[in-house]
Amino acid sequence: MVILHLAIILPFLFAIAAPILHKLLPRVHVGWLMLPVPAALFAYMLSLIPVIRDKGFQEGTIAWMPSLGVDVHVYADGLALLFALLITGIGSLVLLYSIYYLDKNREKLVRFYVSLMLFMGAMLGLVLSDNLMVLYGFWELTSISSFLLIAFWHEREKSLYGAMKSLVITVFGGLAMFSGFLLLYVMTGTFSIRELIAGVPAIAGHDLFVPAMLLILLGAFTKSAQFPFHIWLPDAMEAPTPVSAYLHSATMVKAGIYLVARMSPIFAGEALWLWLVSGLGLLTLVYGSFRALKQIDLKSMLAFSTISQLGLVMSLFGLGSAAALYTGTPQAEFFSKATMAALFHLLNHAIFKGTLFMVVGIVDHETGTRDIRKLGGLMAVMPITFTIAMIGSFSMAGIPPFNGFLSKEMFFTAVLNIRSMDLYGMDAWGTLFPVIAWVASVFTFIYSMLLVFRTFGGKAQFDKLEKKPHEAPLGLLLSPVVLATLAIVFGLFPNLASYSLIEPAMAAVHPGLLGPGEQFMVSISLWHGFTTELFMTAGVVALGIVLFLLHKRSAVLNQPLFVKATLNKSYDGGLSMMDRVSHAITRVYMTGSIRHYMIYIFAFLILALGLTLFGQNAFSIDTSGFAEMSFYEGAIMLALVLASIAVLFVNSRLMAIILTGAVGYLVSLFFVIFRAPDLALTQLSVETVSVALFLLCFYHLPKLKKELVSLRFKLGNLIIALGVGATMTLVALSASRTKPFESISHYFLENSYKLAGGKNVVNVILVDFRGFDTMLEIVVLGIASFGIYALIKVKLKEDGLESAPGQSRAALPLEAYKSNDVILKTLAKLTIVIILGFSLYMFYMGHNHPGGGFIGALMASAALLLMGMSFGMKKVDRFMPLNFQKLTALGILIALLTGIGSFVFDAPFLSHAFDYFDVPIIGELELATATLFDLGVYLTVIGVAMTIIFTIGRDQ
Known part of the structure; x- marks a missing residue:
């Protein structure tokens, strides 16, 4: 489908057009010019819901490098559609919000929106790509464009530090993921995700299967800020709030989640997959929620909250992978409910976290601070913002009737259900899952209450604020109002998304779980009786209220952790050590002399090729097929050798340049004799321009020093030159002796006119x-x-x-x-x-x-x-x-x-x-x-x- 490809290309086209449009319409805010892009794409994605619900997918292919198995194959199934709707829907609201948040007169808006459009296009390309190589290209483009967005205020040292940390960690994971993709290709011979899923039975026991899985998970964990790779996310909060609301609620950090969901059909049958994804997810959940309690900056609190919620979703996808072990049995759908909870919470988290990031941005915009110690009493002067914040916070805390309550209950159901598994030791260790989930939920409740009531409730401290607080303008309020409304709507009417979004996405994550024509049962309700999950929620609320009231008095809850060895210190120390070591090594060989650098390069060439040639016993010369040398060839060869030798004995740079040019012109004569006029013309032109450039450089060089014309200096040059010449001659003679492959020259000779005219x-x-x-x-x-x-x-x-x-x-x-x-x-x-x-x-x-x-x-x-x-x-x-x-x-x-x-x-x-x-x-x-x-x-x-x-x- 051309339109699907256009959906990816359109943001890139507008990124290119942004500077032009700004020059043509300088009085119009660039955001208004960019806003139609995500809005139109969101409308298009909505139109695909009935198509994908009925057909299951929408696809289209544009050939790119078919001989390498790399084509731009766009594949929109339920999972891709859910993410595409988040990317374009939240993107539209963030763009609208940014128009009022960023000062038109002070900010470099063109650069901001160019980066934002690049990121949006990269995310769409990532979730809609069926080819692993294309997916990887978009994956790394999200890292680069997010780096530009996080470093938008590049005059701030913290912004540059946060951007660099996110780039280093996510690109490191991306390279590991790339290696995993290559291993999958080695096993299957295809980069197509659809074909890989179809061929799982043939590769499940392959020696490279687990290494590929671990490398791909490394990419997913770094991108989605899972412990211990989470350290980049809090520092990324130095970005403008619209960036945080977009990247860290609905898009970039969800890319790792998407990868795990997309790869689940391939790796779900592996025990290590279930333990790593669910176990690390739960660890990230409880760690992130506990660290969020100790933050005094509102965006830092939301950063650790995001880490925690990403861990929750990751653990659910890990638990849902257990369904693959029961394919074709009633238990399959039982365990797949964890996947249903993951997908629903993915949607809910984007809604309430986007709401809260925008609320924090409003507070910062209208008060000049995000320090929770200086805030308080804002509900009297910012009642609308307070209402929005309360809806978002209560949803995140899992309080009814908001959408977060429903997916949190489904999370409890999943961790309770997993105990019934009699595989992988879940019957023994599975009890820990609901315990960890419940404790993390208590912490989540506490920081959610802190965020809303410590900011808007309590005693007013307006004298500590940089600005006199007042309610935000309508433009800033509109986007969070829409998201807060969705939190209520999906809480009261959750089945609006059941069979339109959740069920098709489940079918994409578990493609072989059900038979033809069957559907997953996706029924979500606000009230489901007096269940264990409900009592767990009541316990969360009760203990959460007590600990919230004790928060100020308890050092365990509110004081920062003081540990000598931290992950951030390890990261900084590791970079510092690598920097020192690289400087020490570099100082040894970086002498500032181009001659030294050329010696290093050529010496390595001689050793690498020479040792390989003789070590592999590949050196052999057969003169039987050589043609006789003509008089003209001999004369040119003699002149060429004499000109080359003469370079050694001249003491003038000008003469050396002229002789070097003469060598090049003599080589071009060989091309003429061997009937290669294209090469001869190229060589003549290159030599002419090169000699002129040499002369230009010669004009600026200092006077020739005595040591540069000494015998020792020239002897060193002669040894390197003879070594390179002899090595390349041996390589050429050996290559002409053996031909392991049929020459492709015949193909070009036969088809150059036929295929290319x-x-x-x-x-x-x-x-x-x-x-x-x-x-x-x-x-x-x-x-x-x-x-x-x-x-x-x-x-x-x-x-x-x-x-x-x-x-x-x-x-x-x-x-x-x-x-x-x-x-x-x-x-x-x-x-x-x-x-x-x-x-x-x-x-x-x-x-x-x-x-x-x-x-x-x-x-x-x-x-x-x-x-x-x-x-x-x-x-x-x-x-x-x-x-x-x-x-x-x-x-x-x-x-x-x-x-x-x-x-x-x-x-x-x-x-x-x-x-x-x-x-x-x-x-x-x-x-x-x-x-x-x-x-x-x-x-x-x-x-x-x-x-x-x-x-x-x-x-x-």
Whole structure:
């Protein structure tokens, strides 16, 4: 379905458009321009409810890299739909809330909403992806975009610290998860989650099954802040409140929960899965709820509360996995009720926690503090906010008639039911589950009461506040009012979500539990009689009220924990130790000498390849198939060797550069003899531009020191050079001796014209068959040129040589290279026109004749360089008044858009098309989309070359 893919793409498109829209409509708050995106997506997701309820799923595929088994396969089942509704629904309310929360005149709103849209698109991509590799890409994008959101107030040290901690921990888990995905692929040969679930019986006993499970769980636990990986979440509260309300109530922290639910059909039959997921979840639940009691900052209290509630949901999914052990029996549905409770509480938690984060944001916004010691008596001046806070807090505490009460009762039912299992020692240890759940619920009740009554009740302390408190404006109240209303509605009418959301999601988590046409029984009611669960709730409320009243007097409840060895100290100490060790190691080899670095690289190359070659007994030479050397080849080889040796004996940098260039030109003659005109043209162009760049660098180098022309210095260079040359020669000879695979050259020769419409096989390979490689190569080139530009710009700034605003780059020292040679200027006028014309010819004809975008661009760069050296850079400025950094970016964008355009025609990424057309006068003309891709290459290479030339030329 194209619309499903569009649902993922739309936030990214608006992230790109946000700066443009802001410039076009500067008086409009950027949030209003972004708000239609989640609102429209939420409406679309709502429209899918009846479709998925009846059919079970909605899917669509866009081919990306089918040969690697990686396609953008969007799969929306009940589980994905539930998360998508949370992402878009809560996202809409958070966006509306942020419009009134963030100051339009003080905050950098464009950056905020760009990051928010990136995060929303990444989350949607994560929950809607069926392919593990695509899921992983979106997973890491959520980490990056959340880092940007948490660090939004980057001038604050705590914001940067919290953002970095969240990035380090979640990316660490993400890499572990990625390894687990690869192990699953090794076992099954597929990245499709649907196919993996179908193939579970074949891999359940595989040696890699448990390692894959543990690595994937590591990713889930770090993302969902499970103990002991929870330490990033409290520090992430330095983000603006809209970010906390979105990321830490409904989206980012739920990604780990989603992964566990999605992987349950694969791993649920493993005992270790049940114990780890449920056990660690319960530990996180009780630890987080206890730590929440001791917080004095309202957002910190909500952070530990979130950790606790995530542990609750995680434990329920672990307990629900027991149903897989009873497939086809009545007990299956009995144990699956834990999954039902997990899904319902997932929804409820997003509602009441989003409400409370927004309430805390309002309190901070209207009073200037979140310190619970300074607050109190706010219900008199903020009655609406108090009412909303009470609804959210009572729901979180599990008090009827709010939605949190229902899912908390279902949680109690699940931990009581699990004791009846006679597997995995649950009959002995299962009693601990309800005990831990009950104790954690008492703590939850206490901090819920603290949050509402210590903030809004008690004695007013308005003199301690930074602002005079007053009720929030309607814009800030609207979003939490909607969520608080939902807390009441789902509490009184819980079955609104039963068969529309919960049952389809259960069917997705337990796909093989029921037979065809069967449904899970999902009946949730506010009153279910005088049960054990109800008495447990009564006990929670009774003891909770007593401990709440004693909270101020009890150091155990209200004083921070003072422990020498904490997880946060271990994290900080570990990073500090790694930093010190890396600095110590780096100081040994980072001498500042490029020659030393080259020696390290080449020495490693010699040892690695040489030892591998001889250690694997792979060195062998067979000269029987070698062709005889012609006179011309021998003459060129002799000249090449002499030029190479001569480099060792010259004491002038200029002569060394000239001889090195001569070696390159002689190599290009070999390409001519071996009938490789594309390579010859490329080599000639590269050598021409390279020699010019060498000369530009040579202009800035200090005088040659005596030790740099000494025999010892040159002997070291000779040993490394001979070692690299001998190693690569041995590798080439050995490779030509054995051919374990059939050559693919025949395929390209036979299909370059048939499949790509090009007769120049080299160019067709570059822009079609291996276009993905070429695209990444021009990206690397662009990054390198931007790096050079940035480094030298910093140096110019430090030296006070940076051009003033409005000053032409031609006014900079590069003008010193202007030639006074009349003959050179006269010849250059004709030569430049010829080279530029030939450059365009090479670009256009490269698909069928020698040439292409890369070669053409190098020729154009050489022509521009000749123009600058002959007439000065003012002439280049007038002839081509371009920003070459932007030209580089434009070229990469054209190449990328050409690849993305193939999706419109339901073809894999970077698929190209061609056809022949009859054009008046000209006749038959071939038009190929590969030419557009090659145009991107052409512009990128010109931008890169000229950026480097201009930048180096500026450096005095």
